[in-house]
Amino acid sequence: MRALINAFIIHLTLNILIFLKGWNTFEGKKTARIIMVVVFGAELLIYTIGFIFYRYLPEDITQFIRVMGTSWMLFLLYNGGLWLIIDLINAIRQKISHKPWRVREQSRRFKVITYLIPMIIVTGIMIHGRYRFMHPVVQQVPITIDKPAEGMDSIRIAMIGDLHLGYMINKKHTKRFVDLIMAQQPDLILFVGDIIDSHIEPILQQKMDEELSRLSAPLGVFSCTGNHEYRYDTEEKIALLNKAGITILRDSAVLIGNSFYVVGREDKVVPTRKSLKELLFLQSVEMSKPVIVLNHTPDNLAEEAEAGVDIALYGHTHHGQVFPGNIATELSFEVAHGYRKKKDTHIYVTSGIGLVGPQYRIGTVSEMVMLTVRFRE
Structure with missing residues (x-):
């Protein structure tokens, strides 16, 4: 049970951090923020239900929640890593150019591109990774x-x-x-x-x-x-x-x-x-x-x-x-x-x-x- 609680805390923390980054990225974009609330909220709700009631749910539903939850966590970890690398590179570049660097002061275009492109890349990587698991050599x-x-x-x-x-x-x-x-x-x-x-x-x-x-x-x-x-x-x-x-x-x-x-x-x-x-x-x-x-x-x-x-x-x-x-x-x-x-x-x-x-x-x-x-x- 302790391992499950630790996993849940990590899962929740990652969701909050990535959500806040997206919230800042889509500042002033009401539709995009609504989509974010729906996606992150639904995932957290389903995962929480599975965490609390997994002993009472049909096995097929529980298995879906397990696969979805672990997949989402891996998705967030990879995206978080890519976003961190992008931010560090940009911060170093700005430092070399003697320009101030703050997340909120980046252009909306830059923030949207650097938020979405890693998601697309990670999605492709995970599709391939799922195929490799499902098709052992x-x-x-x-x-x-x-x-x-x-x-x-x-x-x-x-x-x-x-x-x-x-x-x-x-x-x-x-x-x-x-x-x-x-x-x-x-x-x-x-x-x-x-x-x-x-x-x-x-x-x-x-x-x-x-x-x-x-x-x-x-x-x-x-x-x-x-x-x-x-x-x-x-x-x-x-x-x-x-x-x-x-x-x-x-x-x-x-x-x-x-x-x-x-x-x-x-x-x-x-x-x-x-x-x-x-x-x-x-x-x-x-x-x-x-x-x-x-x-x-x-x-x-x-x-x-x-x-x-x-x-x-x-x-x-x-x-x-x-x-x-x-x-x-x-x-x-x-x-x-x-x-x-x-x-x-x-x-x-x-x-x-x-x-x-x-x-x-x-x-x-x-x-x-x-x-x-x-x-x-």
């Missing part, structure tokens, strides 16, 4: 391992990260994701955590597990845990995923067809999480066979590389989800998104297929990854 990644896998020369692995199923990513999105995964006809399906966003209630209410139960592959469906699995209802969520056919590997390993291992690590939020070398030892993993490790957060790639595993798969970053978050993740992680080889370990960090908050991908992509893994004969 399938990244094809070939990998060759210099180890034999008994009875196999190659396999096709579907790697998926960060579905974040819940209130924002509902059953319709879940069906879309499952359809895309199954269309690839993978031999093995691997998740890298954060399948469920926070609470289990929306999963149960919308019966999203029915969609997850459609996932199948000849060699199985597995996942490690992510930090969101541990936010609320941890054991209930993991039990639901196991029942839906997704085997959650919690610091454990499974030998697939006596050919290769899949190892799932607990998320780093778990105090009792084992080091990778300890885990491999306790699970009696034969390093002569190919070893694939699922590990949600890519904050220590050296651990997998030094342990000598063959493939290490990660998620968590979303690659920042929307600009400038992608820049922040590039600065924060050794690999924020994509493929890298470290020593003899093939690494892939996925930007994820789902998301948290606004349903947009700006400067990033929603993706699933198809790994074509070839073994030594």
Whole structure:
């Protein structure tokens, strides 16, 4: 609830600031000001109703309010940033010219143009960002391992990260994701955590597990845990995923067809999480066979590389989800998104297929990854 209240305060503050800028821009323009009052007032009214009565409204209406509210907030943040940049540039320009600069003293033409043009630009960017979220790409990644896998020369692995199923990513999105995964006809399906966003209630209410139960592959469906699995209802969520056919590997390993291992690590939020070398030892993993490790957060790639595993798969970053978050993740992680080889370990960090908050991908992509893994004969 505290997070919701904070979001509401931020939302309200942004609306007030942007409204006041528009009110000043359209000084003397009665029609424009009326339109502003109607648009901002309607948005705030709908968002407030949703905030207070979301438990009592039909799910379709609540979902519309969630999407509208988060979209409007992103719209205001981007516009606010552009307006700030324009004002700073103009202030610097006026300072260099030794001319006084005050917002209210700018010409009406200048104020209208600099108010509306950013809105048009941001609208276009968000339309494209919405399209990128609604149309995930399938990244094809070939990998060759210099180890034999008994009875196999190659396999096709579907790697998926960060579905974040819940209130924002509902059953319709879940069906879309499952359809895309199954269309690839993978031999093995691997998740890298954060399948469920926070609470289990929306999963149960919308019966999203029915969609997850459609996932199948000849060699199985597995996942490690992510930090969101541990936010609320941890054991209930993991039990639901196991029942839906997704085997959650919690610091454990499974030998697939006596050919290769899949190892799932607990998320780093778990105090009792084992080091990778300890885990491999306790699970009696034969390093002569190919070893694939699922590990949600890519904050220590050296651990997998030094342990000598063959493939290490990660998620968590979303690659920042929307600009400038992608820049922040590039600065924060050794690999924020994509493929890298470290020593003899093939690494892939996925930007994820789902998301948290606004349903947009700006400067990033929603993706699933198809790994074509070839073994030594």
